[in-house]
Amino acid sequence: MESRTPPMPELEGVRHTYADVRGVRLHIAEAGEGEPLLLLHGFPQHWYGWRRLIPLLAGEYRLICPDLRGFGWSQAPAGGYDTDSRVADVLALMDVLGVERAGLLGHDWGAWTGFHAALKAPERFTGFLSLNMLHPWPLHRRLMPQSWRFWYTALLEQPLLGRWVLRNRPGFTRYLMRRGVVQQAVWEPAAMAEFVRSSREPDRARAGEALHRAFALRDIARLLLGSFKKHRLRVPTVILAGEQDFMLPPGVLAGGERHADDLRVEVVDGCGHYVHEERPDLVAKAARELFGRAR
Known part of the structure; x- marks a missing residue:
């Protein structure tokens, strides 16, 4: 755990707690009461990435917004940044909090984690809302021509280089965030500054590098080999895709319905990679x- 804890952004109605999960101290922001809804953030955000959504749903749900290991105010251990470890973290956190079953909402890397959590333990989730993320069964003929869009991950996944870029080139993080929206005004200066600040912390930068490298070393091979085709998605799922997502154009999201009981893709006009922001x-x-349908 870092010796100096940076100040927490303030958001009305949010309460903050910590939980020891699989040997890692995780920070959790919670708001509201009712049926539990677990929100998993993407990169380079943390719990505060849900600041626009929390006021809209806190009156109806118990919103549980953890900082994934290595990000926000959670501990940043040396390892455990692969997808399987993040899934284990999520399921263990639910156990620690006494949440037997919950709705699941994720963005970007949080949504990738969400897909695999739903595959591993479908009985734990009433439904899954995925924002701006590929499902595990893309059609190669559609995905491969778009692979150039992931050019920036080649920098982030390189040992030592990835963390150096995040720590010493804040303009790179700002570029990714600005490139990810159609309407630049959605990035309040204070929010943008917070996500860039967090990404520059040494342990957070190392975690960002490890996250991207683990995906490159493990998940890409499994995608190319079709390893996920033996798994079927039983949890009712909706994918919201940004019409102008610079990383994942909606066309690459075809094909998943063949491997799911109930999977729909909805395209959000005039939005980029941060649908929850825009x-x-x-x-x-x-x-x-x-989640109302699931109830």
Whole structure:
């Protein structure tokens, strides 16, 4: 754990706790009461990435917004940044909090974690709302021509280089965030500054590098080999895709319905890679519809 704890952003109605999960101290931001809804952030954000969505849903759900290991105010151990470890963290956190079953909402890397949590333990989730993330069964003929869009991950996944870029080139992180939205005004200066600040912390930068490298070394091979085709998604799932997502254009999301009981893709017009930042109202509406149907 870092010796100096940076100040926490303030958000009305949010309470903060910590839990020891699989040997790692995780920070959890919670708000509201009711049916539990677990929100998993993406990169380079942390719990504060849900600041626009929390006020819209806190009156209806118990929102549980953990900082994944290595990010925000959670501990940053040396390892455990692969997908399977993050899934184990999520399921163990639910056990620690006494949450037997919950709705699941994730963005970016949090959504990738969400897919695999739903595959591993479908009985734990009432539904899954995925934002701006590929499902585990992409059609290669659609995905491969778009692979150039992941150029920036080649920098982040390199040992030592990835953490150096995040620590010493804050403009790179700002570029990714600005490139990820259509309407630049959604990035309040204070929020942008917070995510860049957090990414520059030595342990957070190392975690960002490890996250991308673990995906490159493990998950890409499994995608190419079709290893996920032996698994079927039983949890009702909706994917919200940004029409102008610079990383994942909606066309690459075809094909997943063949491997799922109930999977729909909805394209959000005029949005990029941060649908929850640009259209939190639409994300909240999709959540109410999906999890209300599940109830």
